[in-house]
Amino acid sequence: MSQALRAQLAACARDLHDRGWVANHDGNVTVRDGARFWATPTATSKRRITERNLVELDAGGKPVGGGKAFGELTLHLAVYHRRPDVGAVVHAHPPHATAIACARGGPGDHAIARPFLAEAFVSLGPLVPRVTPSAPGEAAVAALAPWCEDVDAVLLGGHGAMAWGADLEQAFLRLELVEHLARIAIAAAPLGGVEPLPEAWEAPLLAARAKAGLGRAGDRAVAIAQDLRTRGTGPAARPVIACAPAPHSPVPTVAPTRSPGGAARPEPLAPSISSPRPAGADLAAVVREEIIRALRDEP
Numbered sequence: 001m002s003q004a005l006r007a008q009l010a011a012c013a014r015d016l017h018d019r020g021w022v023a024n025h026d027g028n029v030t031v032r033d034g035a036r037f038w039a040t041p042t043a044t045s046k047r048r049i050t051e052r053n054l055v056e057l058d059a060g061g062k063p064v065g066g067g068k069a070f071g072e073l074t075l076h077l078a079v080y081h082r083r084p085d086v087g088a089v090v091h092a093h094p095p096h097a098t099a100i101a102c103a104r105g106g107p108g109d110h111a112i113a114r115p116f117l118a119e120a121f122v123s124l125g126p127l128v129p130r131v132t133p134s135a136p137g138e139a140a141v142a143a144l145a146p147w148c149e150d151v152d153a154v155l156l157g158g159h160g161a162m163a164w165g166a167d168l169e170q171a172f173l174r175l176e177l178v179e180h181l182a183r184i185a186i187a188a189a190p191l192g193g194v195e196p197l198p199e200a201w202e203a204p205l206l207a208a209r210a211k212a213g214l215g216r217a218g219d220r221a222v223a224i225a226q227d228l229r230t231r232g233t234g235p236a237a238r239p240v241i242a243c244a245p246a247p248h249s250p251v252p253t254v255a256p257t258r259s260p261g262g263a264a265r266p267e268p269l270a271p272s273i274s275s276p277r278p279a280g281a282d283l284a285a286v287v288r289e290e291i292i293r294a295l296r297d298e299p
Helices: 003-018 073-082 095-101 118-124 138-147 168-191 199-211 221-231 283-295
Strands: 028-033 036-039 055-057 088-092 153-156 160-165 253-258 264-268
Touching: 003 028, 003 036, 003 088, 003 168, 028 073, 036 073, 073 088, 073 138, 088 168, 095 153, 095 160, 095 168, 118 168, 118 199, 138 153, 153 168, 160 168, 199 221
Parallel strands: none
Antiparallel strands: 028 036, 028 088, 036 055, 088 160, 153 160, 253 264
8 A cells, every 4th residue: 555545544543533533442444455455453542543553454354464453344344345436434433423323213214314415415325324233243244234335324323423435535525424414413403403305306416426426326326216215214215004013114104994984094103113112012912912903993
């Protein structure tokens, strides 16, 4: 790796500390260097990162020539292995974005799920998902992996934020934008919350993203937006008919009820995430109850 790129990696790590996005040994940064990677070392404050203590890694993430990689390296490798266009990954705990990442909700149900600034919609795409909270290791990788090809930044549930790009500058700017959106969303909450972008704006903004040369997720912006809607995590997710909502699902549900003439008709329910169950309630029992009630046509 050139000395200039090593200096950039070290400076990026220190910038995370200077901005207050990390504390203690939090956060990590990697760059791709051909078939190898360079990473910030484990158990080291980002304010103390220099070109000398960076860790060189082989294609599988094993240190080359000494040093020890951080434990969350598998998350970075999950991105690199699925995104050959990505040259850098940055993970940190910016306070506002992390607050939203640690709040309740599902992948598409949080304050910045759908970027509400036109510029951010182009830069980040139609969804900044919240990855399901998972234990470190294989479970965390499994939760992140499905999003790697479709988005360029995520909130890690119960953890922090992560962004990637063609180089360190792009990855860092995306993380910066996520934190910027989070600060605005939190500031707007007492005022009634942010106003979503008009749906009519979506098509031209997605077209602009596809033309901007922002990487594979950007090139496929239009197709990805449609796929996200189909998954139920996009901005235009449709309600589904269900006797009982799935726990933590952000998809609105409607209960199957019957009209006076006997025809089934949907009755809107609140999104499942806003319908907490009593402490200790058995989910299977609740589902059976709802099914029996529906079959008996009970109110």
